Amino acid sequence: MTIRILFLMRDPLPPFRADVQILFGKYLPRLAIFSDILGQKDPNYTGDINWPAGKTIIAGAEHKGILAEFIRPFLDGMALLKHHDAFDIIQVRDKIRTAIFAWAYARWHKKPFVYWMSFPFVEGFEITARNRQQPSFIMKLADHIRINASRYLFYNWVLPKADHIFVQSDAMRDWLIEKGFNSQHMTAVPMGVDLEKFKRDRIIPSDDARLQNRRIIIYAGSISKSRHSDFLLDLTIAIKKHQPSILLILAGDAPSIEEQQWIREEISQRDLHDYVFLTGWLSQDQMLGYIIRAEVGLSPIPRGELFDVSSPTKLIEYLALGLPAVANDIPDQKLVIEQSLAGLCVPMEINAFRDAVLKLLQDPAFHRQCTEKGPAFINSNRTYAVIAEKVACVYQTVLKRTTFIQQ
Numbered sequence: 001m002t003i004r005i006l007f008l009m010r011d012p013l014p015p016f017r018a019d020v021q022i023l024f025g026k027y028l029p030r031l032a033i034f035s036d037i038l039g040q041k042d043p044n045y046t047g048d049i050n051w052p053a054g055k056t057i058i059a060g061a062e063h064k065g066i067l068a069e070f071i072r073p074f075l076d077g078m079a080l081l082k083h084h085d086a087f088d089i090i091q092v093r094d095k096i097r098t099a100i101f102a103w104a105y106a107r108w109h110k111k112p113f114v115y116w117m118s119f120p121f122v123e124g125f126e127i128t129a130r131n132r133q134q135p136s137f138i139m140k141l142a143d144h145i146r147i148n149a150s151r152y153l154f155y156n157w158v159l160p161k162a163d164h165i166f167v168q169s170d171a172m173r174d175w176l177i178e179k180g181f182n183s184q185h186m187t188a189v190p191m192g193v194d195l196e197k198f199k200r201d202r203i204i205p206s207d208d209a210r211l212q213n214r215r216i217i218i219y220a221g222s223i224s225k226s227r228h229s230d231f232l233l234d235l236t237i238a239i240k241k242h243q244p245s246i247l248l249i250l251a252g253d254a255p256s257i258e259e260q261q262w263i264r265e266e267i268s269q270r271d272l273h274d275y276v277f278l279t280g281w282l283s284q285d286q287m288l289g290y291i292i293r294a295e296v297g298l299s300p301i302p303r304g305e306l307f308d309v310s311s312p313t314k315l316i317e318y319l320a321l322g323l324p325a326v327a328n329d330i331p332d333q334k335l336v337i338e339q340s341l342a343g344l345c346v347p348m349e350i351n352a353f354r355d356a357v358l359k360l361l362q363d364p365a366f367h368r369q370c371t372e373k374g375p376a377f378i379n380s381n382r383t384y385a386v387i388a389e390k391v392a393c394v395y396q397t398v399l400k401r402t403t404f405i406q407q
Contacts, residue, residue: 003395004054005035005114006087008076008102010094012042012062014049018313018384019118020093022194027388029053033395036087038079040072057083066142073097080105088399089114094121096150099158112163112402114395117172122151123305155179164398166391171331172309187394190311190332192382197284198320200375206289210277214247215361218294218323220287221314223254223263228302230266231348235298236275238354243361248298250278251290291321295367296360299327300348316382319343319374324367326356339381342374 007024015021015037024035029052036054040062049056059079060072076098090106092099093116106113129135129143159165159176165186167173173188217239223229229250236248254260267276279290291297297318301307311332318325319336325343327333337345344359346352360367380386 001396002032003034003089003392003399004085004087005033005395006083006090007035007037008080008090008092008095008098009037009039011039012045013037013039013056013058014042014045014051017118018194019189019191022384023189023192023388023391025052026194027384028392031388031392033392035091036083036085038076038083040075055085073101077101087111089395091116094118096121096154096158100153103158103161112398113161114164114166114398115158115162116166117159118168120172120175120306120309122147122154125150127306163402164394166394167309169309169311169332170335175309187391189387189391190382191313191316192384192387193313193316193320193378195320195379195383195385198288198317200292200321203288203292203321204285206286206293208290208293211247211249211293213245215243215245216247216249216294217296217298217357218249218251218291219298219300219314220251220291220317221312222252223250224259225262226302228300228348229254229263231300231350232298233266233270233272233276234350235300235353235357236272237270238350239357240275242354242358246275248272248276249290249294250276251282251287253278253280288321291318291323294323296357297323297325297343298353298357299325299333300353301328301330301333302348303328303330315343316378320378320382322371322375324360324370324374326353326360328353336377336382340373340377342370342377 009015009020011017015025034054036057037051038057038059040060041058043061043063057079060075080101089112090102091114092102099115103113125147129147132139159181165181166189167176167186169190170188173183173186176186177183219232232248232250236246240246254263263278267273267278297314299312299315301310301312308330310330315325315327315333315336319340319342327337327343327345328348329345334345337343344356346356360370
């Protein structure tokens with residue numbers, strides 16, 4: 001059964017997130033599920049967008065600011081009206097006002113409307129507003145309107161009207177159930193890995209001379225104040241008192257120049273230049289080369305309304321590569337560690353993380369056990385090949401369940 005999805009995206013095109021690029025661009029087409037993606041183009045991207053699962057429909061360019069935010073749904077709506085190709089399902093990822101247009105378009109064509117919720121954006125708007133430094137009256141008013149309008153539209157219109165809702169994690173599904181949404185119309189799709197790329201024996205280890213004769217721990221991913229990334233620096237200070245040859249690799253960087261400067265100043269203030277190696281942004285091959293040189297992978301994610309419903313990728317990637325991990329107790333990470341037995345799950349506290357890291361560094365038998373268990377768990381539960389099978393079944397069920405729409 002071939003299925004074609006008209007997929008409206010919040011992120012600028014071309015897609016860069018793994019759960020779009022790999023799941024929809026690579027594995028679902030193998031199951032005869034194709035997608036035409038619609039959205040705004042990244043203005044910094046100059047090449048052609050070659051989407052392997054179907055067509056790319058550009059609805060203007062991605063721009064920042066209040067005006068751009070206001071007109072974006074209308075650009076999407078106009079692109080929809082110009083779309084004449086056949087489709088079986090219309091799906092919106094993370095766009096709230098655009099979802100209203102998409103729902104109407106789906107009903108006009110008597111097709112199912114599906115919503116893909118990767119992040120709680122309404123709550124994100126609230127936190128952004130709270131964290132503004134001395135906002136003007138106009139900014140306060142704009143935030144107030146945006147938050148309340150988004151909350152009303154999203155929880156009273158978009159989600160109730162959806163024929164199915166995909167969410168990022170079991171925790172996000174449970175959170176929506178508490179808000180009164182039907183669990184039978186929701187599917188959790190946590191982050192996974194592409195095992196065709198994440199195979200340890202296919203990766204070239206980094207030959208960086210700075211890694212010689214060091215006990216290496218690694219954090220791979222984005223660095224930011226909101227993630228409390230300076231926690232990793234204080235953790236290194238605590239570990240080096242017991243393991244003087246420790247080296248923390250921060251394989252990544254901060255998204256903004258301001259935060260890039262911040263993390264470098266934090267390293268300098270703690271006099272950690274000999275113990276922390278900040279790589280800056282890397283290609284995936286370079287990052288994987290550093291990961292397989294490490295002995296422990298770190299995944300501290302601050303607890304809170306936003307991160308508790310997330311599904312971090314880095315923990316899954318560590319385990320796929322046979323790297324034992326220390327992660328804190330946000331629900332998805334706790335579930336993965338408990339089920340895989342491939343690392344340790346502790347609260348995001350310095351002493352707890354320090355003891356867990358030292359346990360893995362100082363207990364070779366336990367380290368070896370974790371190394372063996374990680375890939376087996378990921379192969380059975382969190383590869384995009386496995387996830388694609390699950391998602392494909394949901395689409396088929398949605399089409400059967402909503403055949404009344406087409407009558």
